[in-house]
Amino acid sequence: MTLPHPTADQITLSNVLAALGDSTRLAIVGYLARREGRPTMCLNFTDFGSKTNISYHLAKLREAGITRTEVSGTSRLITLRRDDLDIRFPGLLDSIVAAAVDLPMVKKIEDAEEEALAQGEAR
Amino acid sequence: MTLPHPTADQITLSNVLAALGDSTRLAIVGYLARREGRPTMCLNFTDFGSKTNISYHLAKLREAGITRTEVSGTSRLITLRRDDLDIRFPGLLDSIVAAAVDLPMVKKIEDAEEEALAQGEAR
DNA sequence: CCGCTTGTTCAATAGATATTGAACTATTGA
DNA sequence: TCAATAGTTCAATATCTATTGAACAAGCGG
Numbered sequence: 001m002t003l004p005h006p007t008a009d010q011i012t013l014s015n016v017l018a019a020l021g022d023s024t025r026l027a028i029v030g031y032l033a034r035r036e037g038r039p040t041m042c043l044n045f046t047d048f049g050s051k052t053n054i055s056y057h058l059a060k061l062r063e064a065g066i067t068r069t070e071v072s073g074t075s076r077l078i079t080l081r082r083d084d085l086d087i088r089f090p091g092l093l094d095s096i097v098a099a100a101v102d103l104p105m106v107k108k109i110e111d112a113e114e115e116a117l118a119q120g121e122a123r
Numbered sequence: 124m125t126l127p128h129p130t131a132d133q134i135t136l137s138n139v140l141a142a143l144g145d146s147t148r149l150a151i152v153g154y155l156a157r158r159e160g161r162p163t164m165c166l167n168f169t170d171f172g173s174k175t176n177i178s179y180h181l182a183k184l185r186e187a188g189i190t191r192t193e194v195s196g197t198s199r200l201i202t203l204r205r206d207d208l209d210i211r212f213p214g215l216l217d218s219i220v221a222a223a224v225d226l227p228m229v230k231k232i233e234d235a236e237e238e239a240l241a242q243g244e245a246r
Numbered sequence: 247c248c249g250c251t252t253g254t255t256c257a258a259t260a261g262a263t264a265t266t267g268a269a270c271t272a273t274t275g276a
Numbered sequence: 277t278c279a280a281t282a283g284t285t286c287a288a289t290a291t292c293t294a295t296t297g298a299a300c301a302a303g304c305g306g
Binding site: 172 | 263264265266267272273274
């Protein structure tokens with residue numbers, strides 16, 4: 001089962017920039033970049049907003065060609081489409097991610113995660 | 124006489140991307156990049172929309188820190204803030220401009236210009 | 247099979263954004 | 277001083293976008 005994604009050549013600069021022009025989605029991308037390697041699903045973003053809202057933003061990112069969403073059981077695995085974006089717009093994602101990883105919003109939820117983890121261990 | 128511009132460190136990634144997420148403004152930036160060196164004023168953009176509309180979009184670009192607007196008599200000279208943007212977000216503008224210069228909208232008005240020029244010469 | 251987890255879809259709403267024409271400001275050139 | 281030029285401001289509007297809660301779908305574990 002696969003969700004609809006644009007092919008590499010269907011990705012437009014306008015759509016990419018419009019998608020990233022929202023602070024929530026920019027934070028999602030920054031967070032995804034930090035977690036690269038680790039599987040990331042919708043639940044990981046709940047600190048960014050309600051379940052419904054995250055679903056909405058992730059759909060926007062997917063439709064713009066910024067993320068890839070793979071269905072895995074009841075969850076979805078979200079990854080950045082680094083390779084495709086780099087072919088279409090060389091250097092673009094790198095420069096955006098470089099700044100996005102340091103966004104206050106991203107740091108905030110990383111801190112929240114560490115705290116939750118620490119508490120889980122303490123229990 | 125100077126218009127209000129954000130300082131380099133007041134420029135945020137979110138604002139820049141939101142400003143460039145509009146196709147008209149993206150075309151303006153692409154066009155500005157093509158004209159780099161030559162002075163460019165609001166009148167040059169009239170093919171992108173009404174006078175009022177261009178004024179609106181140029182204000183957005185200026186407020187986001189993407190362009191600098193200098194008053195010169197009754198006109199304003201618009202330039203890209205390449206240096207400032209490159210310090211804040213290295214590589215970002217370059218990668219965007221590289222794609223934006225080839226936008227259909229940009230090509231269209233360059234063609235229109237050449238035609239107008241040819242006609243002016245013929246007369 | 248039942249309930250829990252994970253997400254999506256839908257309808258409603260509030261807020262932001264783009265676009266327009268009319269009126270206005272300010273500078274320049276005759 | 278007058279008229280033309282170059283842009284802005286304003287109010288109105290139409291459209292789009294983000295956000296929410298309720299209802300739904302689908303896989304997983306007991």
